[in-house]
Amino acid sequence: MSELVLTLRQAAQLGSRARRDNVLGTMEYIPGSVVRGALAAAWLARNGVSKPGTPEREEFLTLFEGGVRYGALLRDGTEFMSLAVAGHKYDPQETCEVIDYDRARGEKPPPYCPQCGSPIEQRKGLTGDRKPLNRRTSVAIGPGGTAKRGELFTRETLNKGATFRGTVTASDDTLLKILGDLGPVRVGGRRTTHGLADVAITPAAPPPLPERRPDGTIIVRLRSPGIFVDDHGRPADRPSESELKQALGDVGARVAKAWTRWEQVGGWHAASGLPKPQELTVAAGSTYILSTERVVGDSALSALSERGLGLRRHEGFSDLAPAPALRPGAADRRRAADNSKKVRMRAAPLTRMLVGDARVANTLRTLTEAHAEGDPAAAGRLREEAKKQGDTDVRDAMEFFLALPLADAVHVAEYLAEVLGR
Numbered sequence: 235m236s237e238l239v240l241t242l243r244q245a246a247q248l249g250s251r252a253r254r255d256n257v258l259g260t261m262e263y264i265p266g267s268v269v270r271g272a273l274a275a276a277w278l279a280r281n282g283v284s285k286p287g288t289p290e291r292e293e294f295l296t297l298f299e300g301g302v303r304y305g306a307l308l309r310d311g312t313e314f315m316s317l318a319v320a321g322h323k324y325d326p327q328e329t330c331e332v333i334d335y336d337r338a339r340g341e342k343p344p345p346y347c348p349q350c351g352s353p354i355e356q357r358k359g360l361t362g363d364r365k366p367l368n369r370r371t372s373v374a375i376g377p378g379g380t381a382k383r384g385e386l387f388t389r390e391t392l393n394k395g396a397t398f399r400g401t402v403t404a405s406d407d408t409l410l411k412i413l414g415d416l417g418p419v420r421v422g423g424r425r426t427t428h429g430l431a432d433v434a435i436t437p438a439a440p441p442p443l444p445e446r447r448p449d450g451t452i453i454v455r456l457r458s459p460g461i462f463v464d465d466h467g468r469p470a471d472r473p474s475e476s477e478l479k480q481a482l483g484d485v486g487a488r489v490a491k492a493w494t495r496w497e498q499v500g501g502w503h504a505a506s507g508l509p510k511p512q513e514l515t516v517a518a519g520s521t522y523i524l525s526t527e528r529v530v531g532d533s534a535l536s537a538l539s540e541r542g543l544g545l546r547r548h549e550g551f552s553d554l555a556p557a558p559a560l561r562p563g564a565a566d567r568r569r570a571a572d573n574s575k576k577v578r579m580r581a582a583p584l585t586r587m588l589v590g591d592a593r594v595a596n597t598l599r600t601l602t603e604a605h606a607e608g609d610p611a612a613a614g615r616l617r618e619e620a621k622k623q624g625d626t627d628v629r630d631a632m633e634f635f636l637a638l639p640l641a642d643a644v645h646v647a648e649y650l651a652e653v654l655g656r
């Protein structure tokens with residue numbers, strides 16, 4: 235699996251549905267179909283339209299009609315909130331025990347926050363570090379090209395410099411090399427002055443596995459809109475049992491619970507640049523609990539997260555999302571503080587390694603930090619250093635530290651840095 239990073243060199247406007255209030259809006263993410271269309275246009279600009287049966291035509295078809303799956307690109311720091319999450323409608327206070335409830339994990343939101351009284355509502359749409367859009371208002375132009383008296387409209391655009399990321403999957407790495415060399419591309423409307431963007435494709439870690447619940451069911455959340463049909467081809471708001479069985483390596487499964495919303499999505503045809511008919515989709519953030527007839531292994535789950543679900547997956551529909559980022563409440567902060575204290579106490583014998591030899595102390599500090607940042611080479615060297623101490627408490631504390639998840643290992647690295655700093 236690889237990551238596609240698109241960086242705007244110019245402001246861009248994505249999606250052209252005029253709204254009733256005379257605002258020409260822009261989407262704040264780049265659908266996979268737009269990425270595919272932009273790269274296809276760049277390929278055509280370079281190679282021209284090729285004749286059927288030629289190697290060029292074969293390459294075009296492999297790149298844009300099935301050999302590559304273009305995931306949706308989201309702006310750095312943003313995700314579509316899981317529709318299973320309900321949270322504070324108004325800004326929470328310091329004292330609020332819980333701010334967001336994840337119903338997919340079985341949390342039961344009250345109608346109002348017991349501490350501040352804010353209604354607790356379903357969260358939806360793009361969340362995280364959203365940046366303000368450019369807004370420019372001008373006089374509306376009528377069909378004859380003349381200004382329409384007294385009518386204004388506002389155009390929204392994404393700022394230049396914005397960076398968007400998503401996955402791109404190909405049957406063959408040489409395809410990714412071809413795509414990575416096609417840039418710069420143009421995305422969105424008003425292409426003479428807008429939407430020029432650089433494209434980079436780099437290897438990436440596989441996507442996170444769908445979460446397992448303690449009762450054995452599986453949570454699947456969508457990062458981009460999804461298109462589903464039932465066994466008769468009619469629009470559906472969830473994957474069918476036959477698709478799930480296929481996607482899970484022949485394990486029977488059904489949707490036990492769902493949080494979804496209907497949406498309409500348009501698009502452009504990659505090669506012709508013509509608009510595509512509107513498609514009925516479920517919104518990004520749609521969330522399902524899958525109940526399976528037997529345990530699904532990690533490899534099948536990993537295959538599912540690379541595959542996605544539903545129709546038109548190679549255009550970025552139904553990418554799977556990581557677990558949602560919930561806003562921490564007072565209860566979470568207390569738990570985090572307790573946990574940090576516990577972890578520090580168990581790792582305390584490591585501070586003996588800091589006494590005396592400054593070289594050992596510095597090596598230890600560098601290596602613990604490297605380990606806490608995920609450097610796989612650091613663990614072996616830390617074990618060696620701990621052995622040299624000949625102190626079983628130190629060795630046990632080191633094994634404890636090395637077995638910690640990265641989020642907890644950070645507490646130990648910070649602790650040692652604090653002790654050294656004194």
Ligand SMILES: [Zn+2]
Nearest residue numbers: 330347349350
């Ligand atoms: Zn509250």
